[in-house]
């Protein structure tokens with residue numbers, strides 16, 4: 001009989017890991033603090049994931065009808081900067097839909113899913129995996145997201161930048177556009193809840209977009225916000241195997257965070273199967289996974305960290321306007 005794997009955190013990393021393990025005969029318990037379906041702060045634009053990865057994990061069906069976006073248009077303030085074809089189409093689907101589909105798949109194949117179950121970190125416990133997302137930290141960032149309809153799009157995908165941050169506009173399903181941005185926290189902004197989005201855009205010089213958003217239809221319950229996190233490698237807890245955002249957060253402009261969630265699972269699950277079947281000890285499985293994660297993600301985390309500040313600098317605008325997109329994208333995948 002195989003050993004049980006216990007996963008804490010039912011976002012994309014936890015759900016995809018639970019499904020991949022269960023499809024390979026491993027007993028899995030998954031604890032999620034919240035419930036499904038729910039909106040999450042995310043640009044809902046998936047860049048750089050291969051079909052092969054999704055198929056290996058057994059989750060390709062859940063993304064089969066995701067929208068495919070082939071081009072992106074950049075704006076700085078209210079000014080058009082450039083149009084680019086993406087090297088390969090990016091997938092777009094709301095987390096409301098995707099996480100819910102994955103939790104239904106997980107339940108249907110026998111994952112022991114506990115929603116409304118907030119667990120404590122349990123160091124050195126064999127078979128326990130931490131996929132609970134961003135670790136609380138002083139990062140100075142705020143992430144804001146909503147679904148909006150009737151926004152009069154200017155392009156297939158829009159990226160708007162300014163000195164305080166950036167925001168993407170991405171069509172998802174049913175005529176809704178995801179608007180999601182990352183901004184440096186500005187305590188002087190006197191706005192609350194949904195009003196934060198147009199307020200941050202205005203402060204960032206994206207006034208034309210702020211007006212479009214304020215005039216559009218907002219999807220009920222879709223506004224979400226998150227603060228109190230840091231980008232990059234998260235501070236590790238000794239004796240804990242952390243995957244996905246709880247291991248490392250790539251800056252959101254890359255559209256690669258969800259890809260990293262899936263690729264973390266792809267890297268980890270063969271070792272976890274070996275542990276569950278008794279052919280690998282827990283410390284050996286953890287060491288192999290941590291080594292491979294570091295190798296797989298080092299280049300893109302470093303490149304994204306170096307590129308990220310350029311998005312905010314007016315002096316770097318010519319670079320944003322003229323730099324070749326393909327080689328840059330290859331650095332952050």
Ligand SMILES: Cc1cc2nc3c(=O)[nH]c(=O)nc-3n(C[C@H](O)[C@H](O)[C@H](O)COP(=O)(O)OP(=O)(O)OC[C@H]3O[C@@H](n4cnc5c(N)ncnc54)[C@H](O)[C@@H]3O)c2cc1C
Pocket residue numbers: 008009010011012013014031032033034041042043044045046047117118119120131132133134142143144180181182226243244245246252254255256257258259261
């Ligand atoms: C502003 C912003 C925009 C982004 N845009 C994009 C984008 O366009 N494309 C992209 O690919 N990525 C984007 N990302 C990143 C992407 O959302 C994450 O990389 C991805 O969600 C990571 O998945 P995860 O499962 O590791 O973490 P999460 O999705 O955060 O899931 C963690 C889960 O753990 C649960 N949890 C937390 N604590 C506990 C506990 N103690 N017990 C039980 N459960 C717990 C939470 O409720 C949550 O469901 C963006 C991020 C931000 C901040």
